[in-house]
Amino acid sequence: MERKKYTSMPNVVLLNSEGDILKAFKTEQGFIILDEHRETIATLNEEEIFDFTRGNLELTDSKGKIFNYMEFPNSMKPNLKMLDEFIGLNTDGLIY
Numbered sequence: 001m002e003r004k005k006y007t008s009m010p011n012v013v014l015l016n017s018e019g020d021i022l023k024a025f026k027t028e029q030g031f032i033i034l035d036e037h038r039e040t041i042a043t044l045n046e047e048e049i050f051d052f053t054r055g056n057l058e059l060t061d062s063k064g065k066i067f068n069y070m071e072f073p074n075s076m077k078p079n080l081k082m083l084d085e086f087i088g089l090n091t092d093g094l095i096y
Contacts, residue, residue, distance in 0.1 A: 012086045014053070014069070015076050022059070022067065024049065026086065035061035049087055 014033070015021035024044075025032045031049045033042040039062035044052065051057040055070030069077075077083070081096040 010086065012078055012083060014078070014083075015067070015072055017076050021076070022061075024086070031087075033059060035063075037062050046088055050084075050089070053083060053087070 010026040011023060013020045013023050019036065020034075021036045022041075023034045025034070029043055031044045031046075032040055033044060033049075035041050041061050042048075042059050044057075048057060052059060053069050055068055059067045061067065078086075079096075081091055081094075084091050084094075
């Protein structure tokens with residue numbers, strides 16, 4: 001799939017530093033992860049994207065850089081509650 005096919009799908013920027021570093025698109029196949037080079041680097045299910053956003057799963061971009069989400073500052077990440085809702089988690093009763 002080309003990036004243009006994703007643009008109408010729900011999406012969230014997972015990491016941003018003067019531009020998108022990692023971006024997730026919610027599709028019927030799962031969560032498609034694009035890197036800053038607009039290359040697809042992973043297709044994750046709900047459990048896997050949750051694990052990635054909690055530092056329990058690492059991703060490698062198209063240039064070989066390894067990403068452990070928890071190693072990046074919160075200023076580069078979306079609001080955690082918004083991210084969990086994007087993933088599809090029930091956030092009722094949770095404190096963020």
